[in-house]
Amino acid sequence: MESLRTKKLFLEPESYLPENREAELNFQKQKVLIHQELVDSLDLSMLAQISEKELSGEVRAVATEICDEHASVLEGIDRERLLNELLSEVFGLGPLDQLMADTSISDILVNHAYEIHIERNGQLEESDVIFADNQHLMRIIQRIVSRVGRRIDEVNPMVDARLPDGSRINAIIPPLALNGPSLSIRRFGTAPLQIDDLIEKKSLTPEIVDFLAAVVDSRTSMLISGGTGSGKTTLLNALSNFIPREERLVTIEDSAELLLQHKHVVRLETKTENTEGVGEISQRQLVKNSLRMRPDRIIIGEVRGAEALDMLQAMNTGHEGSMTTIHANDTRDALARLEMMVAMSGFDLPLPVIRQYIANGIGIVLHGARLKGGQRCITRVSEIIALNERGDYQVEDIFGFEQTGLDDQGNAIGHFYSTGYRPACLKRMEASGIRLSDQIFEQKTFKA
Numbered sequence: 001m002e003s004l005r006t007k008k009l010f011l012e013p014e015s016y017l018p019e020n021r022e023a024e025l026n027f028q029k030q031k032v033l034i035h036q037e038l039v040d041s042l043d044l045s046m047l048a049q050i051s052e053k054e055l056s057g058e059v060r061a062v063a064t065e066i067c068d069e070h071a072s073v074l075e076g077i078d079r080e081r082l083l084n085e086l087l088s089e090v091f092g093l094g095p096l097d098q099l100m101a102d103t104s105i106s107d108i109l110v111n112h113a114y115e116i117h118i119e120r121n122g123q124l125e126e127s128d129v130i131f132a133d134n135q136h137l138m139r140i141i142q143r144i145v146s147r148v149g150r151r152i153d154e155v156n157p158m159v160d161a162r163l164p165d166g167s168r169i170n171a172i173i174p175p176l177a178l179n180g181p182s183l184s185i186r187r188f189g190t191a192p193l194q195i196d197d198l199i200e201k202k203s204l205t206p207e208i209v210d211f212l213a214a215v216v217d218s219r220t221s222m223l224i225s226g227g228t229g230s231g232k233t234t235l236l237n238a239l240s241n242f243i244p245r246e247e248r249l250v251t252i253e254d255s256a257e258l259l260l261q262h263k264h265v266v267r268l269e270t271k272t273e274n275t276e277g278v279g280e281i282s283q284r285q286l287v288k289n290s291l292r293m294r295p296d297r298i299i300i301g302e303v304r305g306a307e308a309l310d311m312l313q314a315m316n317t318g319h320e321g322s323m324t325t326i327h328a329n330d331t332r333d334a335l336a337r338l339e340m341m342v343a344m345s346g347f348d349l350p351l352p353v354i355r356q357y358i359a360n361g362i363g364i365v366l367h368g369a370r371l372k373g374g375q376r377c378i379t380r381v382s383e384i385i386a387l388n389e390r391g392d393y394q395v396e397d398i399f400g401f402e403q404t405g406l407d408d409q410g411n412a413i414g415h416f417y418s419t420g421y422r423p424a425c426l427k428r429m430e431a432s433g434i435r436l437s438d439q440i441f442e443q444k445t446f447k448a
Helices: 022-041 052-069 079-091 094-100 134-147 195-200 206-217 232-242 283-290 307-316 331-343 351-361 426-431
Strands: 105-112 115-120 123-126 158-162 168-172 182-186 222-226 249-253 265-269 297-300 323-327 364-370 376-387 393-406 412-418 444-446
Touching: 022 052, 022 079, 052 079, 079 094, 094 105, 094 134, 105 134, 134 168, 134 182, 195 206, 195 232, 206 232, 206 364, 206 376, 206 393, 206 412, 206 426, 222 232, 222 331, 232 323, 232 364, 249 283, 265 283, 283 297, 283 307, 297 307, 307 331, 307 351, 323 331, 331 351, 331 364, 331 376, 331 393, 351 376, 351 393
Parallel strands: 222 323, 222 364, 249 265, 249 297, 297 323
Antiparallel strands: 105 115, 105 182, 115 123, 158 168, 168 182, 364 376, 376 393, 393 412, 412 444
């Protein structure tokens, strides 16, 4: 068995191995050795001529023979688990298969071979799953990226791509990753959360939903801001249900995450350059092209750069009701970041002009946060009214969330409230035949 060991590509961070994990590490190492012997034993020309079901049976039979030959070395190891995981090594993603099969997991974060964290129900936790070594992890990463037509090596040590099931992956390897290969997988459910689900999870209240539904229906453009994992895309998906069914939507994303429950949708996704360094299609190019596709609204998964200018131009020229998200710490930061992105467009626009574009194009800004305990929450709903005499944004908060403490489990507790401000966009809603009760905007707190 020892002769099966291959030369290691990376220094193994043995010091990172969690306590009491030696047995699992031994299992993974023995599995890797058996896997190598299994691959060497298979008649690849014969296997190419049989069905997938027959192939799986043949591989399992050969794996069983090899395990029998090394029974003394494998004493104490769960044979059935070993055989199942050997099939995962051949056909799947090795140790990651069991995590990918768990629909409650939204993120899989592989720091290195011996440390994998997962996010489940908004909470991060360390997984019991480990790899045999960094070479084992590297082999799985190469399999993942090759399946989506990409490659990863020292010349191209970073890959960002989307798996066939919609999951988004990012892999980075040495020399950039100092502790060995690292992998992040962002997973998306097959059925996006509906607005009632968000109310049940206390991300917002029925009163706020009534207002946002009217905002969307009256074609008021919206910006959703927040940090990583704050639920921006989830909220955008849910709010899209309020868009009238007869409208034509064009979505634009770097990596497809949106699952709009709408019939009339054209989905566009950017394209990275090929190995020769050509062929890249950016979000900005897609935004410009989308204007020729007769959209009623343009929805950008996340605005990140120079496409911000083209998006604002669309919002100001007949595509009201468009929506996007942005990474930001609060409402003011979101507007400042948007200004910076417009400045990256290559046009030497004065700041007052940029601000006027933003104030005219965007009516409502939502800010979301991930609270202690993993709860996602809309912490601010604000209206951009105009620019004041100093050229600054006149922004008024309509609704907010105040955290008052933590419960016995360490989860954030608090309440939603309305500020008492009656938004100017109500006139636009009334012109569209939409009327909201004034009681929604009375200064008070709402039960979360």
